[in-house]
Amino acid sequence: MSDTPQILSVDDSAIIRRIVKNTADLLGFGLLEAGNGQEALDVLKANTGNVNLILLDWNMPVMDGPTTLKNLKESADTANIPVMMLTTEGAKSNIIEAIRGGAKQYLTKPFTPEDLSTRILQCVEMDDF
Amino acid sequence: MTATQAQALDAKMVNAISSSVMEVLSSMANTNVTLKSVNARTDYTPIGDISAIIGIMGESGEGMVGLCFNSPLAKMMVARLLGIEPADLSDDDCCDGIGELVNMISGRSKTALSENTGQPFRMSLPTIIKGKGHEIASRPKNTPYLLMFFDAEGQEFVLQVSFKFSN
Numbered sequence: 236m237s238d239t240p241q242i243l244s245v246d247d248s249a250i251i252r253r254i255v256k257n258t259a260d261l262l263g264f265g266l267l268e269a270g271n272g273q274e275a276l277d278v279l280k281a282n283t284g285n286v287n288l289i290l291l292d293w294n295m296p297v298m299d300g301p302t303t304l305k306n307l308k309e310s311a312d313t314a315n316i317p318v319m320m321l322t323t324e325g326a327k328s329n330i331i332e333a334i335r336g337g338a339k340q341y342l343t344k345p346f347t348p349e350d351l352s353t354r355i356l357q358c359v360e361m362d363d364f
Numbered sequence: 365m366t367a368t369q370a371q372a373l374d375a376k377m378v379n380a381i382s383s384s385v386m387e388v389l390s391s392m393a394n395t396n397v398t399l400k401s402v403n404a405r406t407d408y409t410p411i412g413d414i415s416a417i418i419g420i421m422g423e424s425g426e427g428m429v430g431l432c433f434n435s436p437l438a439k440m441m442v443a444r445l446l447g448i449e450p451a452d453l454s455d456d457d458c459c460d461g462i463g464e465l466v467n468m469i470s471g472r473s474k475t476a477l478s479e480n481t482g483q484p485f486r487m488s489l490p491t492i493i494k495g496k497g498h499e500i501a502s503r504p505k506n507t508p509y510l511l512m513f514f515d516a517e518g519q520e521f522v523l524q525v526s527f528k529f530s531n
Contacts, residue, residue: 250445250457250464257447323471326478343475344468345391 240359241285243267245275245303246292246321251344255290255321258351264288272298276306279313286316288359291338293322293329301336308337317358321346374510376480377420377527378402381429382512384472385523388465389516393441400513400520408511409499410522414438414459416466417500419488420527422477427527429473430500431466437519438462459492466490500524 242264244255252268259266267282269275272295279286289307293300300320307313319340320333330341340354382399389395412432420427433441435458436450442461443450453461470487477485493500509526 248460248464248467250442250460253446323468325471325475344471345388347391 239263239265240287241265241267241282242355243269243275243278243282243286243289245269245272245289245295245300247271247295248292251292251321254348255351258348258355261348262352262355264355271295272300272303272306275303279307279316283312288355289316289318290321290355291318293320293324293333301332304333304336304338319354319358321351374527377477377525378510378512380476380480381469381473381523381525382514384469384476385431385512385514388468388472389441392465392468393444395441395444395516397514397516400515403511403513404509410511410524411497411499412522413494413496413498414462415493415498415500416462416490417493418466418470418490420485421487422481422485423483423530424481425527425529427525429470430524431469431521432500432524433462433521434519435496437516437521440519441465441516455494459494463490463492466492 242255242259244252244266246252247270256266267278267286269278275289291300291303300322304318307316307318317339318337319342320338321342321344323344325343333341340358342350342354386397389397410430410432413435415430415432418429420429439450439453439458442458443453445461445465467490470490474485474487509524512523514521514523
């Protein structure tokens with residue numbers, strides 16, 4: 236198990252993953268990356284017990300965010316990893332669906348680096364480390 | 365749809381899109397943007413080095429939004445988005461970054477427009493066009509269009525909106 240807390244950024248945009256990496260670096264987190272939900276499940280399988288937070292986009296090819304969230308919450312290995320949605324989908328119905336599905340936070344794009352840092356820290360509850 | 369209803373929707377669309385442009389570029393690309401003017405014109409075709417086109421579809425009709433930037437401005441905004449110097453930005457990263465910024469503008473506009481009008485709207489993924497001095501000429505025929513001229517820290521970019529209302 237890694238000593239450095241790890242974030243898994245799940246987004247089909249490499250640009251967004253780079254922005255997340257900038258923030259993760261500043262906060263002292265490591266970063267794992269996946270371009271869609273299926274890749275995320277594969278990354279988690281290869282890093283069991285080693286991911287502290289998942290940032291999850293909504294619209295992605297292969298497996299979208301809501302389907303990924305459902306899979307994460309149905310698996311004993313991943314059900315307790317906090318998930319923050321990070322998406323352009325800002326409708327109230329989307330937010331309610333995600334929170335009911337088990338997401339801990341919901342941040343809509345656009346966001347400032349301060350928004351992202353604050354939400355990440357709220358999600359992972361730094362006292363745990 | 366009556367002419368008055370169409371005009372009201374037009375105004376809501378302009379407000380939703382222009383607010384989204386300013387919000388996204390300010391928060392993500394740390395760029396101060398102001399709307400300089402809005403004109404309904406038929407004699408001007410935006411010319412730029414990199415453009416993004418988004419389709420808009422709703423119960424009341426369909427149309428498109430085009431954003432047209434010159435290369436130095438596009439590079440400046442994407443470099444700020446990534447926290448690097450413009451000189452260190454590759455052409456591919458510049459295109460990806462503009463695509464992501466416009467994707468956010470599209471998503472934000474869709475949410476605002478749907479909430480303001482009470483109608484669901486859908487927006488396509490952005491198509492990016494790259495090439496020095498290209499023109500955005502395609503739009504639904506016989507459809508009036510609006511041009512919004514923005515200032516981004518001394519550099520101009522143009523947003524073109526056309527929407528054909530269904531009967």
